[in-house]
Amino acid sequence: MDSKVIVALDYETEHEALALVDQIDPSLCRLKVGKEMFTTLGTEFVKQLHSRGFDVFLDLKYHDIPNTVARAVRSAADLGVWMVDLHASGGLRMMEEAKRILEPYGKDAPLLISVTVLTSMEDVDLLQIGINTSPMEQVMRLARLTQRAGLDGVVCSPQEVAILREICGADFKLVTPGIRPEGSDVGDQRRVMTPSEAIQAGSDYLVIGRPITQSTTPVEVLKKINASLGLS
Numbered sequence: 001m002d003s004k005v006i007v008a009l010d011y012e013t014e015h016e017a018l019a020l021v022d023q024i025d026p027s028l029c030r031l032k033v034g035k036e037m038f039t040t041l042g043t044e045f046v047k048q049l050h051s052r053g054f055d056v057f058l059d060l061k062y063h064d065i066p067n068t069v070a071r072a073v074r075s076a077a078d079l080g081v082w083m084v085d086l087h088a089s090g091g092l093r094m095m096e097e098a099k100r101i102l103e104p105y106g107k108d109a110p111l112l113i114s115v116t117v118l119t120s121m122e123d124v125d126l127l128q129i130g131i132n133t134s135p136m137e138q139v140m141r142l143a144r145l146t147q148r149a150g151l152d153g154v155v156c157s158p159q160e161v162a163i164l165r166e167i168c169g170a171d172f173k174l175v176t177p178g179i180r181p182e183g184s185d186v187g188d189q190r191r192v193m194t195p196s197e198a199i200q201a202g203s204d205y206l207v208i209g210r211p212i213t214q215s216t217t218p219v220e221v222l223k224k225i226n227a228s229l230g231l232s
């Protein structure tokens with residue numbers, strides 16, 4: 001089974017994260033390591049997940065000058081992660097340099113994707129930082145720029161997937177957080193959809209954290225989501 005679900009391992013401790021990871025088979029999902037766990041545990045934690053057979057999305061959302069971002073992306077490639085991301089708002093040259101530094105890795109290069117507009121943001125949040133367009137318009141703009149830089153895809157909300165699929169084509173990876181199964185707490189997310197709606201719209205991968213990790217029965221929730229996608 002090629003799972004579409006990427007579980008966001010946003011835990012405070014390694015113990016809590018491994019308590020979940022050790023109950024699941026790598027065929028059920030991929031795993032995302034983000035800022036909290038990477039800051040606490042570093043590369044050793046990623047290596048532990050690799051040794052258990054999981055694909056890892058290293059979600060550090062690099063955003064810096066081109067040289068600095070490219071070198072961080074190279075470090076991620078050396079770590080052997082499956083996917084790594086940067087902020088598209090770092091600009092075209094930053095993205096091009098990050099892509100270029102992966103050339104020597106050939107087929108072993110991680111998927112390199114950009115974050116467009118965070119799924120926690122809506123119109124008012126963009127306005128407050130001086131962006132006077134809708135999230136949809138801004139996502140479209142940054143997705144086009146990302147594709148021009150030669151990256152593999154973008155992180156966007158499921159609400160933009162249908163239009164991006166049209167604009168960017170079938171091979172461009174669309175990775176969507178902002179996933180909330182029916183009845184679950186939206187929390188700080190703003191642009192959301194259910195797992196099956198996101199897949200129907202054309203998402204390649206669903207990033208799901210708290211609906212799974214904060215559940216008292218995370219494995220059952222994960223299996224239920226997979227089943228709702230026809231992946232059981």
Ligand SMILES: O=C(O)c1cc(=O)[nH]c(=O)n1[C@@H]1O[C@H](COP(=O)(O)O)[C@@H](O)[C@H]1O
Nearest residue numbers: 008034059117118119155177207208209210
């Ligand atoms: O890059 C990401 O993964 C990301 C981008 C984005 O726009 N929104 C977003 O929520 N994320 C991440 O996706 C995860 C979503 O977690 P939950 O809201 O708990 O499902 C978190 O780890 C976020 O850091």
